[in-house]
Amino acid sequence: MHEGGNGGERRGEAQASPSGADQEYLSLERELTILFRRARANQGEMAREVHPDLESAAYGLLIRLDECGRQRATELAGYIGVGKATMSRQLRALEDLGLVAREPDPADGRAWLVHLTEEGRARVSKVRDARRGRYVSQLAHWDRREVSELARLLGQLNRVMER
Template sequence: MHEDHDDREGHDDREDREETGGDASSRGVERDDREFLSLERELTVLLRRARANQGEMAREVHPDLESAAYGLLVRLEECGRQRATELAAYIGVGKATMSRQLRALEQLGLIAREPDPADGRAWLVDLTEEGRTRVRRVRDARRERYVSHFSDWDRREVGELARLLHQLNRGMEK
């Protein structure tokens, strides 16, 4: 992994000028802001690719699965049974959206809901065995692709990237 973002293979300062509407200094952007312009560009590319990958993974779980629901399945696979309200808060959607997504997942046979014994008004959601099997299969295949894509990275670099992404995600929650 390269320390200096301008040393990336194929990187050309002209790309910065073209994507940001000219030379940063000519637009009144401080030279110190170049890192943030680069960050914005790289995050835009990453997020575009992530959306496409999420849709692909959702279809691998089930052809009728909405891409937005894939994150719910991953959360349940990692954390186990949860209240619908906890899932909604984690994903960042309202109760109505969560209810609609859970209903669709239930109809596909990927999750099951049951009343929360501690609070009969709340629902607990968990993966069905079929849901768990499908999600694990997709995640295992995806992990193998990550191992392949990052084969020239040192494991410490991969760990550092994961740590920084976690820090970014935590910071964006605020």
């Protein structure tokens, strides 16, 4: 005999919404939506910190180049998920701002490699250091193991979403 209720839901079972989605997934969707909205807003702020004329979308390119070094425009376009024309326009704007430069690809004379200039690297590094400082400040009351676990779980989520 089932105690404590009308016998409909057993303890430990996920509660489904009218759409059939489990409450855990609805909560996940809500929290990710908030996180992504804040991340987009922060990306715009960080882009302006790098350079007042920098488009928000171009900030991700700078981070990718900072982390991975020289890349072909086609690799960057694939990573960011934009077309060649959009990538070309963004890279031209970054070149005009003095944040990136191009050089011939030694492996293929028809292709170009894009890289951060010294100015670009210095500006990106300054903004990233400040952002990390904000994370440290905002999460100072968290146990370092919790921060590590959050990073691990977000990494796992990112890997799943890449597939």
